[in-house]
Amino acid sequence: MIKKTQGIVIHYIKYKETSIIAKIFTRDLGLKSYIVNGVRSPKSKSKMAFFQPLTLLDLVVYDKENASLNRISEVKLTIPFQKIPFDYYRSGTALFIAEILGKSIYENYQNEYLFDFIYQAIILLDQEEINLGNYPIAFLLETSRFLGFSPNNAAEFFEQVHPAINEATYAVMQKQHFNQILQAPFNKEIKIPGVVRKQLLDDLIKYYSIHLETFTEVKSLEVLRNLM
Known part of the structure; x- marks a missing residue:
């Protein structure tokens, strides 16, 4: 099921060569772990800024009941930090x-x-x-x-x-x-x-x-x- 929610990044760990697993506290779904493929590749490194601690995000996610890992369909910064x-x-x-x-x-x-x-x-x-x-x-x-x-x-x-x-x-x-x-x-x-x-x-x-x-x-x- 696809759901929209806001999220606060808690942390991430590296996964395989170019991916990460990000732990995100979401408003509507609670604390979830998401696998983000290819985000550490040379072409996508700018997107790593989305997954720094406490980054505020607008998310569209796939949410499967009882799944330990889910995936993100869309992500964008809610409020870019200035300081x-x-x-x-x-x-x-x-x-x-x-x-x-x-x-x-x-x-x-x-x-x-x-x-x-x-x-x-x-x-x-x-x-x-x-x-x-x-x-x-x-x-x-x-x-x-x-x-x-x-x-x-x-x-x-x-x-x-x-x-x-x-x-x-x-x-x-x-x-x-x-x-x-x-x-x-x-x-x-x-x-x-x-x-x-x-x-x-x-x-x-x-x-x-x-x-x-x-x-x-x-x-x-x-x-x-x-x-x-």
């Missing part, structure tokens, strides 16, 4: 976000509310007016809301991440900034010291690993820490 591919901080953040999504969303998982949030968050990442330092923290917190395990406040969050530490005075500054972002996730006016951002990011990664059994090591985390 993400050309800004090392934004591109590094995009790789991190794509890796997080790849570890958090399972095959065929469909959630149009999560899709719409991610879609708008990617558009925001490509804009000038954004607090890039806080963006990964805000993204992780908001995504956890759609995945069903968002903390209600900083105290609850730190009790789960650091259960052995019960002192009320522990991480006072971290808790204060955490609550700020929890209440206004992408507010560009929120200022957080770099060392606190790194601690919050590490704690959020641990928080995800507590709530998602399949959540494994995030390889792009070290790169993002250096950027922060």
